[in-house]
Amino acid sequence: EVQLQQSGPEVGRPGSSVKISCKASGYTFTDYVMNWVKQSPGQGLEWIGWIDPEYGSTDYAEKFKKKATLTADTSSNTAYIQLSSLTSEDTATYFCARRPYFDYWGQGVMVTVSS
Amino acid sequence: DVVMTQTPVSLSVSLGGQVSISCRSSQSLVHNNGNTYLSWYLQKPGQSPQLLIYKVSNRFSGISDRFSGSGSGTDFTLKISRVEPDDLGVYYCGQGTQYPNTFGAGTKLELK
Numbered sequence: 001e002v003q004l005q006q007s008g009p010e011v012g013r014p015g016s017s018v019k020i021s022c023k024a025s026g027y028t029f030t031d032y033v034m035n036w037v038k039q040s041p042g043q044g045l046e047w048i049g050w051i052d053p054e055y056g057s058t059d060y061a062e063k064f065k066k067k068a069t070l071t072a073d074t075s076s077n078t079a080y081i082q083l084s085s086l087t088s089e090d091t092a093t094y095f096c097a098r099r100p101y102f103d104y105w106g107q108g109v110m111v112t113v114s115s
Numbered sequence: 116d117v118v119m120t121q122t123p124v125s126l127s128v129s130l131g132g133q134v135s136i137s138c139r140s141s142q143s144l145v146h147n148n149g150n151t152y153l154s155w156y157l158q159k160p161g162q163s164p165q166l167l168i169y170k171v172s173n174r175f176s177g178i179s180d181r182f183s184g185s186g187s188g189t190d191f192t193l194k195i196s197r198v199e200p201d202d203l204g205v206y207y208c209g210q211g212t213q214y215p216n217t218f219g220a221g222t223k224l225e226l227k
Contacts, residue, residue, distance in 0.1 A: 035216070044207065044220045045209070045218040047216040047217065059214065061214075061216075095163055095164075097164075099211075100152070100211055101152075101154055101170075101175075102154065102164070102209065103166045103169070104166075105164055105165070107163055
């Protein structure tokens with residue numbers, strides 16, 4: 001059974017960084033590109049970018065190029081997203097989801113930016 | 116960016132009824148490879164989105180045949196027949212043809 005298990009909720013101070021994980025199981029991690037998606041409170045879905053775990057290649061939506069950094073560790077089948085220079089606009093739930101069809105999603109991680 | 120416009124914003128339905136949700140894209144979603152990467156998702160309260168339909172009309176594994184997708188180019192429709200309580204939530208269309216990938220704003224399905 002394919003599962004994407006994400007890390008727990010995060011609280012970050014304005015200007016700081018947080019790093020969220022997404023551990024994959026039930027399939028060959030390097031066979032599928034991983035997406036990351038943002039959902040602000042009560043809002044819709046925004047695509048952040050993707051990472052190819054096999055090659056480490058990435059692509060980002062323009063608005064997230066200076067905000068998010070995607071990495072992957074093939075030894076632990078885990079994808080990561082680091083969010084930097086946190087502001088209140090980064091308060092949201094962040095999902096990982098497998099490409100190409102976003103067929104499996106993690107449970108989401110709530111990031112709260114608060115001083 | 117491709118703008119995905121979903122209508123209606125909300126929908127009330129009786130159990131056992133049928134509904135349709137429209138999704139229109141600002142540009143054609145036909146990829147250079149001939150595929151159309153238009154998907155439909157349902158997000159139930161407090162849960163992650165779940166894939167229902169991919170490439171316009173293909174039901175994902177385990178998805179009931181009460182859900183059907185159709186359309187082409189820039190105009191797409193999700194139909195849900197014999198609505199059940201477990202179908203309630205917010206439906207999103209999403210496109211994977213062009214970068215950045217984008218989603219509609221959602222259609223909330225509620226009980227009448």
